[in-house]
Amino acid sequence: MAYPISSRPNRRYLGNVNTMETHDLKNETLSCQVDEIIAAGHAVAFYPDSRIQAESEEYESCAWCLGFVNAGRAQSSRTRRPFDEQS
Numbered sequence: 304m305a306y307p308i309s310s311r312p313n314r315r316y317l318g319n320v321n322t323m324e325t326h327d328l329k330n331e332t333l334s335c336q337v338d339e340i341i342a343a344g345h346a347v348a349f350y351p352d353s354r355i356q357a358e359s360e361e362y363e364s365c366a367w368c369l370g371f372v373n374a375g376r377a378q379s380s381r382t383r384r385p386f387d388e389q390s
């Protein structure tokens with residue numbers, strides 16, 4: 304279940320009830336604006352504190368802090384490809 308919080312939680316995941324997004328506080332970026340979410344009174348924490356729990360309550364993953372898997376793939380595509388050396 305999600306429950307409202309009024310300060311930065313000692314937890315991993317934080318939801319925004321206004322945008323219905325989940326943020327990963329261990330991978331937080333400035334673009335997440337977590338302090339602004341808390342200040343606006345839109346912050347919730349999850350019990351249990353898991354991404355699966357957040358998804359089960361229809362919160363979507365933030366692209367900045369929970370989209371890092373895709374960002375890693377984009378970087379790895381810059382590695383040299385063996386086909387480039389064949390003519």
Ligand SMILES: [Zn+2]
Binds near residue numbers: 332365
């Ligand atoms: Zn985020």
